Amino acid sequence: MLYREALNRALDETMEMDPDVVVLGEDVGLYGGSYRVTEGLVAKYGERRLIDTPIAELSIVGNAVGMAMGGLRPVAEIMTANFSLLAFDQIVNHMSKLRYMSAGKITLPMVVRFPQGVSRQLAAQHSESYEQMLCAVPGLTVFAAGDVNYAYHALKRAILMDDPVIFIEHELLYNKKGEVDFNTELDPFRARIVKEGEDITIISYLKMVDDVMEAVPRIEEGLGVSCEVIDLCSLNPIDFETIAKSVEKSGRVVVVEEDHRTGGYGSQVVSRICEELFFTLDAPPLRIAGEDVPIPYNRSLELLSIPTPDKIAVQITEWGRKNGL
Amino acid sequence: MNKLLAEEIYYYMVLGRRFEYAAKEHYMRGDISGFLHLDIGQEALSVGAVKAFEKGDLFSTYREHVMAIARGMEPRAVMAELFGRVTGVSRGKGGSMHLFDPSRFFYGGDAIVGGQIPNAVGCAYARKYRGEEDGVMVVFGDGATNGGAFFESLNIASTWRLPLIFLCENNRYAIGTEITRVSPFLHQAEKAAPYMPTMEVDGMDAIAVYETVKEAQKEIQKGRGPIFIEAFTCRYEGHSMSDPGNYRSPQEMQICKSKDPIERMRSVLLEKFGTDKQMVESLERRAEKAVEEAVEFAASSPEPEPTELYEDIFCKRCGNVVS
Numbered sequence: 001m002l003y004r005e006a007l008n009r010a011l012d013e014t015m016e017m018d019p020d021v022v023v024l025g026e027d028v029g030l031y032g033g034s035y036r037v038t039e040g041l042v043a044k045y046g047e048r049r050l051i052d053t054p055i056a057e058l059s060i061v062g063n064a065v066g067m068a069m070g071g072l073r074p075v076a077e078i079m080t081a082n083f084s085l086l087a088f089d090q091i092v093n094h095m096s097k098l099r100y101m102s103a104g105k106i107t108l109p110m111v112v113r114f115p116q117g118v119s120r121q122l123a124a125q126h127s128e129s130y131e132q133m134l135c136a137v138p139g140l141t142v143f144a145a146g147d148v149n150y151a152y153h154a155l156k157r158a159i160l161m162d163d164p165v166i167f168i169e170h171e172l173l174y175n176k177k178g179e180v181d182f183n184t185e186l187d188p189f190r191a192r193i194v195k196e197g198e199d200i201t202i203i204s205y206l207k208m209v210d211d212v213m214e215a216v217p218r219i220e221e222g223l224g225v226s227c228e229v230i231d232l233c234s235l236n237p238i239d240f241e242t243i244a245k246s247v248e249k250s251g252r253v254v255v256v257e258e259d260h261r262t263g264g265y266g267s268q269v270v271s272r273i274c275e276e277l278f279f280t281l282d283a284p285p286l287r288i289a290g291e292d293v294p295i296p297y298n299r300s301l302e303l304l305s306i307p308t309p310d311k312i313a314v315q316i317t318e319w320g321r322k323n324g325l
Numbered sequence: 326m327n328k329l330l331a332e333e334i335y336y337y338m339v340l341g342r343r344f345e346y347a348a349k350e351h352y353m354r355g356d357i358s359g360f361l362h363l364d365i366g367q368e369a370l371s372v373g374a375v376k377a378f379e380k381g382d383l384f385s386t387y388r389e390h391v392m393a394i395a396r397g398m399e400p401r402a403v404m405a406e407l408f409g410r411v412t413g414v415s416r417g418k419g420g421s422m423h424l425f426d427p428s429r430f431f432y433g434g435d436a437i438v439g440g441q442i443p444n445a446v447g448c449a450y451a452r453k454y455r456g457e458e459d460g461v462m463v464v465f466g467d468g469a470t471n472g473g474a475f476f477e478s479l480n481i482a483s484t485w486r487l488p489l490i491f492l493c494e495n496n497r498y499a500i501g502t503e504i505t506r507v508s509p510f511l512h513q514a515e516k517a518a519p520y521m522p523t524m525e526v527d528g529m530d531a532i533a534v535y536e537t538v539k540e541a542q543k544e545i546q547k548g549r550g551p552i553f554i555e556a557f558t559c560r561y562e563g564h565s566m567s568d569p570g571n572y573r574s575p576q577e578m579q580i581c582k583s584k585d586p587i588e589r590m591r592s593v594l595l596e597k598f599g600t601d602k603q604m605v606e607s608l609e610r611r612a613e614k615a616v617e618e619a620v621e622f623a624a625s626s627p628e629p630e631p632t633e634l635y636e637d638i639f640c641k642r643c644g645n646v647v648s
């Protein structure tokens with residue numbers, strides 16, 4: 001099953017289950033979704049439930065907040081992360097805070113989904129990552145789907161739970177193939193151990209998990225070690241228990257993110273590891289992140305701006321050698 | 326409009342004004358802090374509109390104490406919220422600008438100018454979707470009509486034919502800036518007119534406001550889409566307690582206050598509905614007492630416990646605990 005099909009299936013099943021689930025966004029209905037995530041759903045559930053909106057992101061999220069206040073379970077789709085900035089007032093001032101400001105009297109069972117990250121030469125206004133900003137907003141649950149099975153289970157859970165969820169997808173993952181285990185419930189708040197290992201813990205999420213996995217054989221061969229790879233899945237709250245268990249075992253940790261280095265989400269992960277696990281560390285943590293530049297259009301410049309499997313392998317190998325591996 | 330209803334409206338208008346004067350006094354004493362936006366002068370609009378729109382979802386602004394009380398929220402719980410006490414409607418975590426009571430279909434209490442309008446649009450969609458008839462009313466000031474949220478909402482509510490009343494309180498000032506300096510129109514209804522029918526009402530006349538909103542509610546229930554009401558009004562105080570309001574001339578304020586909505590409603594009761602003077606005075610005393618009681622309650626209520634800090638961020642059964 002493809003990643004976008006897994007998301008489609010999660011939407012389909014929850015819509016089937018609960019008539020209050022509605023999907024709204026630009027081109028989600030008749031067009032079938034810019035990344036075909038909502039394909040076929042309008043034929044099954046009609047235009048009342050697959051709501052084509054104007055290209056007005058403030059309203060897409062603002063209306064979803066109101067729909068949730070009115071008793072529905074809206075799933076809002078924003079075409080790409082950069083466009084979500086137009087909805088940031090609604091995300092930050094309304095969606096995340098209404099429950100707290102009303103002392104729990106207002107419940108907002110809603111999801112805002114969007115893809116982010118570098119795809120292929122979409123340039124500076126269609127390529128960015130915003131998990132760092134969204135995770136800095138108390139009241140939002142932030143899931144990042146880097147895997148087909150997680151995408152299916154986590155989206156389903158996000159729709160059916162009563163808290164507002166930011167559901168982050170990646171531009172390059174929609175056609176990723178994977179197995180979905182329909183029979184085993186998955187806890188979307190838990191990190192996923194993608195590969196077990198002993199000597200280095202590599203923490204990542206979204207598409208960088210695939211890039212890390214591509215780099216791992218070279219790292220293991222080069223250093224003669226085994227790596228444990230963790231896909232964080234839930235960015236807020238973070239499953240620090242899984243991280244701690246792995247870092248206590250390996251004593252060495254690398255965080256890989258596509259996001260710009262300064263203020264990037266990985267800095268928070270490393271900070272917490274240093275604060276809580278300092279004496280279990282055998283080496284200073286390594287961060288591999290995107291450059292502090294707007295994402296350029298030109299393909300070779302674009303690839304210079306973010307981590308790639310090659311860069312990950314080289315940087316981790318060098319760091320390992322410098323630190324006694 | 327019958328006599329009983331007119332008396333009730335008068336009672337809430339007096340209650341609203343006394344409440345606001347008490348809030349002002351306790352702000353100056355330091356019992357209330359933060360931003361405090363008083364509704365004094367605008368009572369005809371706040372009470373007339375809310376009493377007309379008895380059922381249905383109501384979305385308001387940060388100047389919402391009187392509307393909240395007119396919707397049935399207890400003055401004592403509202404005052405306690407202003408005092409930041411745990412007995413307040415939002416357990417002291419919302420404050421003056423964030424009063425909510427979904428059990429009375431009152432959704433705030435929004436301190437982002439225009440931010441509540443898209444929420445009201447979404448709520449109207451939900452009501453229509455579920456076949457619920459009462460509809461939704463969203464209240465905002467003239468200042469909000471210059472922002473994107475307002476224009477997006479006109480477009481969507483009209484396209485989707487939503488049961489929604491846009492009620493614009495035009496007091497002619499966006500904080501301290503006169504509306505015609507930042508908008509080509511004095512009548513903000515001109516912005517809505519391409520999208521939906523519009524109505525205009527004297528916002529200093531409670532009965533006119535009441536009747537206009539009633540008529541509008543009947544209209545939106547016909548399924549033909551939203552309606553825009555513009556009510557001209559006058560706020561006697563500054564934008565908030567930190568604004569002395571000296572951008573308005575004494576003459577302007579004098580003209581404004583000569584149309585005082587409470588004086589006007591009092592005359593209507595005495596002259597048109599034949600309410601006797603004793604009854605009017607007893608309504609006033611009752612309002613006075615309710616405010617005194619509210620202040621006493623607020624002042625004697627406990628502060629929130631420190632544990633309150635972490636309550637109500639997430640719903641417990643979602644399993645979302647910070648690790």
